[in-house]
Amino acid sequence: MxxxxxxxxxxxxxxxxxxxxxxxTSSFQxxxxxxxIEKGIARxxxxxxxxxxxxxxxxxxxxxxxxxxxxxxxxxxxxxxxxLLENTVLYAVPIKDLEKLYQTNIEIANWSRILHQEAxxxxxxxxxxxxYKSAEERYIELLQTRPDLFQRVNLGYxxxxxxxxxxxxCHLRNKIK
Numbered sequence: 001m002x003x004x005x006x007x008x009x010x011x012x013x014x015x016x017x018x019x020x021x022x023x024x025t026s027s028f029q030x031x032x033x034x035x036x037i038e039k040g041i042a043r044x045x046x047x048x049x050x051x052x053x054x055x056x057x058x059x060x061x062x063x064x065x066x067x068x069x070x071x072x073x074x075x076x077x078x079x080x081x082x083x084l085l086e087n088t089v090l091y092a093v094p095i096k097d098l099e100k101l102y103q104t105n106i107e108i109a110n111w112s113r114i115l116h117q118e119a120x121x122x123x124x125x126x127x128x129x130x131x132y133k134s135a136e137e138r139y140i141e142l143l144q145t146r147p148d149l150f151q152r153v154n155l156g157y158x159x160x161x162x163x164x165x166x167x168x169x170c171h172l173r174n175k176i177k
Contacts, residue, residue, distance in 0.1 A: 005107040012101065013091040024082040025066040033092040034065045040088025041152055045160070046079040054160040055080075057149055063115060065095070085153060135164045139172045 001009075013036070018024070024042060025031040042064050044056040058064040064082055102109040129138055139162060143150065149158060159169040 001107050001111050005105055005111075008105060009093065009098075009101065009108055010091065012097040013093045015089070016092055017087070017089050018084055020084060020087050022084045022088070024064065024084060026081045027079055031066050032095045034095055034098050035063060036091040036093070037062050037064060038089040038091065040084060040086045040090070042082055042084050042088065043153070043157055043161075044080060044082050045157075047081070048079065052157075052160060054157045057146070057153065057157075057161065059148065059152075064090075085157075130163055135162065135168055136172055136176070138162050139164075139169070140176065143176070 016035075023029075024035065037058055037060055039060055041060075042058045043054050044058070044064070045052045045054045047053075066080055066082065098108075098112070102112065129141065133141070142158070142162060155169055156166050159166045162169065164172075
């Protein structure tokens with residue numbers, strides 16, 4: 001994006017500094033913001049049968065938002081929670097402002113389209129990985145693509161993200177040192 005489009009986007013933002021463990025969005029909030037992480041890390045998760053299932057990690061330079069709120073409050077998808085895992089600095093842009101910018105700035109609209117395409121592709125790759133790769137292959141892939149997570153994130157959250165138990169993660173970590 002050009003500097004003028006970036007400036008236009010950030011003109012609609014508010015700077016937030018929030019503490020570790022802060023719940024950014026949850027099923028109990030009707031959060032209407034789109035966030036850019038400047039510093040820190042967040043995880044998205046759902047609670048199913050009293051168990052937290054981590055679906056995503058977002059770090060510096062990433063965006064984070066409630067999928068359900070962004071796409072119009074779909075029934076049956078109210079379980080998503082976004083939690084900050086470190087003290088975090090982020091910019092909040094109201095979704096309604098972002099939608100207006102899509103109408104007036106083609107660069108911002110295209111940037112958003114590309115972000116959503118990339119997220120869709122990553123989710124599809126992750127689904128395929130979950131279906132066809134072993135726990136060890138998934139662990140190695142995450143270790144190679146996101147080694148920073150292992151320094152910054154609770155191993156229980158990483159195990160949940162990989163779809164394995166903490167015991168299995170411990171065995172894999174000892175095996176692949």
